[in-house]
Amino acid sequence: EVQLVQSGAEVKKPGESLRISCKGSGYNFANYWILWVRQMPGKGLEWMGRISPSDSYTIYSPSFQGHVKMTVDKSVTTAYLEWSSLQASDSAMYFCARARGTGRFDPWGLGALVTVSS
């Protein structure tokens, strides 16, 4: 079974760093991109960017470029989303999904809730 397992909920203070993870299994991890999506409370889906596990090539949405970093460790079939300095506005649910290079996001992880509050 193809699945993506995400790390658990996090509660952080503004200015702290954070790394959340997304572990793929049941398929050739290197052959598909990993997509990251933000969903703020009560809002819609936002495309953050995607990373290729084969060579770590990354494409970011201009809205997120410079504020988050996507990395991958294909030896443990895991992708990561990192913040060096969190802001309250980063509070959201973050989903990862397996992606073909041209859309088609399937399957999705269950999501990781990030709460940033002083």
Add this chain to the structure above:
Amino acid sequence: QSALAQPASVSGSPGQSISISCTGTGGDIGRYNYISWYQQHPGKAPKLIIFDVDNRPSGVSTRFSGSKSGNTASLTISGLQAEDEADYYCSSFTSFDTDVFGTGTQVTVL
């Protein structure tokens, strides 16, 4: 990259058919057939229900169908059922080598 435009809400009675539109530009929907639709129930992860305009993944009900004309894509749900009550999002590949989601549509079964 602006979000694709979807109606905020659509409703219908059980057994009826409803359609959700998704309007983009010549740089996304109008240019590519890489259009997908996702269903999201409250508190759950999104689920792929249509890809490449009109293709259903294995296991997705045949009551879901997709189409495209010009810069607008559409999702049709026929034989509406209570379990179809959810949020629906379209997405399209873009000329910037990114993807963009729609604003989302809440479907209510009356």
